[in-house]
Amino acid sequence: MAILHFLLIFSLLSLAFAGKHGTLPEEDHWISVFPNTPMPKALKDLLAPPAEALRKELKNKDGTNKKSKGVNAPINPFIIYGKESKGLSKELKTKDHINKKSKGVNAPISPFIIYGEKSKGNKKQGSAAINGTMYFFQEDLHPGKWVNLPLLAKTRDLATFLPQQVARSIPFSSNEFPQILNLFSLDPESMEATDMEQTINVCEREGMRGEEIFCATSFESFVDSSVSKLGKNIQLLANELAKETNNPVFTIGRGIQNMGEEELVCHKMSYPYAVFLCHSIDSTMVYKVPLVGMDGTKAKALVICHKDTSAWSPSHPVFEILKVKPGTVPICHFAVRDTLAWVRK
Template identity: 50%
Template structure:
């Protein structure tokens, strides 16, 4: 399978919670945000930032799902521990070396956790922002991957398999690619390197 497991954002870091909470982060305050980061209103960067704010704060949650926009590490941990309890572990995909799109083979996998999981997806923004959600009816696997290129580059991928997709949008990209309908088969994907799966420990 062809996978791009590389980081989606470019080396941005979290702000401390107190600083993040003082920053405007809504579509209503978008002109103020652009001004703070000296970004021109009609630039490509402005469009990306606007989409991040809309996806993170305005997109409704699916039935039974809880969503949260984490703008600091502390707020991410608070959300995940409120879902999963105080003892949690964070897992992410690990690459042997930086990579772009590469053809990988699965050489092994192991189921981890018992079905409860919260996943945080990094979004593109001037500082670290994650869209987090608790995911029901989900299995998590650690997957060993090996590339036929570059002398067998290895990766450990965190794979998330959604077993109940009945309420998902029929136009979701995975359904189109697999030529299936919602609720018919599990949908699995490997998280990019800067996404995080949180599980009870």
């Protein structure tokens, strides 16, 4: 509850920062950087909601996402590939799987049941991997494949950006974490505090070989840092679902688009307000992939393919799941629901 009251105050402040025509500063900033390009809906959705909307939210919510038992969503495994990946959740080994025989209707099954022969950890095993995990081999990215994507079908994280002036005034470092907890009136032992500390730690980590990384805590820093990396001739991509769905099983359709290798993939982190970890990894490609759900839901999903994984930690779960070693084959994954990606036009 304290978090929502805190954000309500800053929502009111954002109105004070509105431009001379009633526009938000973020909208003015976008026009100054991209005068001939409308702001993508994915970014508009990240702007501060009207204060009245937050007031209504205060009546019904306690400031946490009950499903995640934390602030927003848990740290996802697609943002850490170096040595820090060793401690990633073991849930990856048992989650996000579908039963091939039933074409995805039955309960998830473990990849160790599908890929039980330790001596045959090769690409042949990967022919079914796309049906069993968020990770798969690039050669399996083609129409007709069934995929189980609960991280794509999950409810969107509704946290929005704070006004830049406000975001700059709030500490965002592990050294100042006690102050951050005091500011949000959070118990250090709470799940929210744990999620926030994980986010800050991930943002402070050093990039592995071939990786550039930054965290954006405001709309302006998100745009400016991305332009600094890729220039202004860029476009923003996002996952698109025609409607919300509770069925995470999709089939890949025709019309897969290769969006290129000059990319900056941005993951929405678990925090009371919008924070994005953006990174660019050498030899990485972005695809837009059409999907059709078992219930008829149409979607366009982002797929990230890493052609060179030689710098990744051998302890990363993907190598156990796909039974390969770092640097041997290209590895792909679908992006989590709230992921954004900048690519050069």
